[in-house]
Amino acid sequence: MAEDLRDKLGAQHLPLRDQVLAALRTAIIDGDYLPGERLTEDRLAEDFGVSRNPVREALRVAEAEGFVVILPRRGAVVASPSSGTITDMFAVRERLETLAARLAAERATSADVASLRALLDQGREATQRHDLARVAELNSMLHLRILQISGNPWLSSIAKSLYLHVQWVFRLGAAERAPHSWAEHIQLVDAIESGDGDRAERAALDHLDAASAAAYENAEGGYGAR
Amino acid sequence: MAEDLRDKLGAQHLPLRDQVLAALRTAIIDGDYLPGERLTEDRLAEDFGVSRNPVREALRVAEAEGFVVILPRRGAVVASPSSGTITDMFAVRERLETLAARLAAERATSADVASLRALLDQGREATQRHDLARVAELNSMLHLRILQISGNPWLSSIAKSLYLHVQWVFRLGAAERAPHSWAEHIQLVDAIESGDGDRAERAALDHLDAASAAAYENAEGGYGAR
């Protein structure tokens, strides 16, 4: 029982600041904190039940990641993504995720491919159950897994951050499109399995173009220019 | 005008944490803190003459940027770039900086081109004076200026961060190669001025390939795998 306690404490070894950062990110992505909303340190500290220090450290990282803007002596506000950043984000994603697809195709082991196929299967099931939230989640997992398979940490961490931002901006539309994008995902995984870098890159590009087009449609009347 | 003054002073106020972060970054890039070296909060606080709080906040951001690694309950150490990360960084840079060159070519105003030409001129002069440090500095400024001209903030900030890391890893070799790379820079600016995106992208790629090759030569016997 003393061991249980120690295990729990040991497993807890996620610093509070990281937990706060994760909570802050998801709160922003989920729309619990809206763009432009003011985030005072005291308020966040209270919301998360911690003192100001972990909150401050989390805020600095969140700023570096582009989720909040910090004005000196005035504090933090949730960042306001504009339609301009949509175009910009997809331009960068196109370059990075096609590279990820190519590298994944060149490096994927059979176990890697199997893990992708497993995600696809689960996605198909979830689609049949009309569980859109789960489909969207599996969608994310698939993308992140491909990044991981690419084996390039820089690429992975940068693209992951971009992906989070895309989710933030299109959290509404993404869930709807998820089932449609699944066919594109199958193409992508097939291409990766084939080991053909060019083909994988093309499949990723097709997918991104479709996602970008859908994003634009969805953005009409969404966040305006700002 | 009183308003202007207040605005300026307010905006000018650099929080200590930002100053610490900047100092930490340059200290790491310049090799004052060597890879693997332990960075205790007390020591940094003393080095920079501030309390531990700003240091901690700067460290979190430095971790997010990849300059330090923080081990829970054990503190921060300077990150150790391996030859693997060199390859990975250049793979990403190739995708991003070619995109930047294309966008710059498509969007550059005549004033933008003039500013690039001005940097080229200064670089030529500095080369004639054999002022390698200045050449390297202008080299950086040119790259960052192109990123700025691309008009894509995501691209700009991500590529800038990568560029800093490249400088860190190759701070020795970069200065030597700077004069040689100047010819490639001229090609690049010419291409941007022409407004031909494809050509700009090709010029950027040539430049990166040369830089990458030089980096590898220089890395022999440098930082090993780690």
Add this chain to the structure above:
DNA sequence: TAATTGTTCTTCGTATACACTTTGTCCGGA
């Protein structure tokens, strides 16, 4: 020698204090 126990260093989180900015409010005067 090997295992155990202390000891020390350091991080992690909390709490407190205070200077300084920014912001908002209120009040008197034109």
Add this chain to the structure above:
DNA sequence: TCCGGACAAAGTGTATACGAAGAACAATTA
């Protein structure tokens, strides 16, 4: 009514202190 300035409130920026807990290393014991 509108303006401008005094004044108060809110919140950040920075410093400091303290206790708990973990990690590393030395000392001690079997």
